[in-house]
Amino acid sequence: MSPISRGFHRRHEPDADPSRVPPGQYVTADFPVLSAGPTPRTALKDWTFSITGAATPKTWTWDEFQALPSEKVTTDIHCVTRWSKLDTTWQGVTLDTLLGQVDHTGTFLLAHCDGGYTTNLPIADVLGGQAWVAYNYGGNPLAAEHGGPARLLVPHLYFWKSAKWVRRLELLDHDVPGFWESYGYNNYGDPWKEQRYAGD
Ligand SMILES: Nc1nc2c(c(=O)[nH]1)N[C@H]1C(S)=C(S)[C@@H](COP(=O)(O)O)O[C@H]1N2
Ligand SMILES: [Mo]
16 A cells, blocks of 8 residues: 555645634635536637626726726635635726726626626625626636636625626626526525525
């Protein structure tokens, strides 16, 4: 037998500050990949980002999007499959900035992604510096399997709300469940209240 056992096991980080770990979660140093389908790959020259459902819809090219003011963010992320990752570092554009460039009266949004994934969010949860469209992770361009060229980052909710390969935010005056929300995940997804599944 090999003297070195490279078992498949979760890398627990027992020293993590427990006040930063929501109930039922464990802290991992890894960055697992969770995708409901294959990784789409859109060339930057073909990539656009749009907001629809506004009185004044708006579309940015990749270069226009890069020219928007961006922020560096350090935050903890929490996946409903029970891993949490602390102090992840991102760069992206706040949804305050993006929604500030359209006239709208929306109260909910549905995020649309390459590959067809969707997720829904109340507008109140994406304003006030709570949500970004992030294109850098750990100081590098966001890897395709983690949602590059750009993904939503909504770290105060379970990570399925952080739509990878996001291309369009559809503003709505009513709530429309997204992909996982239609398959039994909680509609809102607060990790601190363990809102994993419908009815939690
Ligand atoms: N477009 C798209 N976004 C997605 C998903 C997906 O399948 N497709 N999975 C979600 C889920 S369930 C989680 S936990 C996170 C995983 O992000 P990661 O693969 O970067 O860890 O992405 C979310 N965003
Ligand atoms: Mo997830």
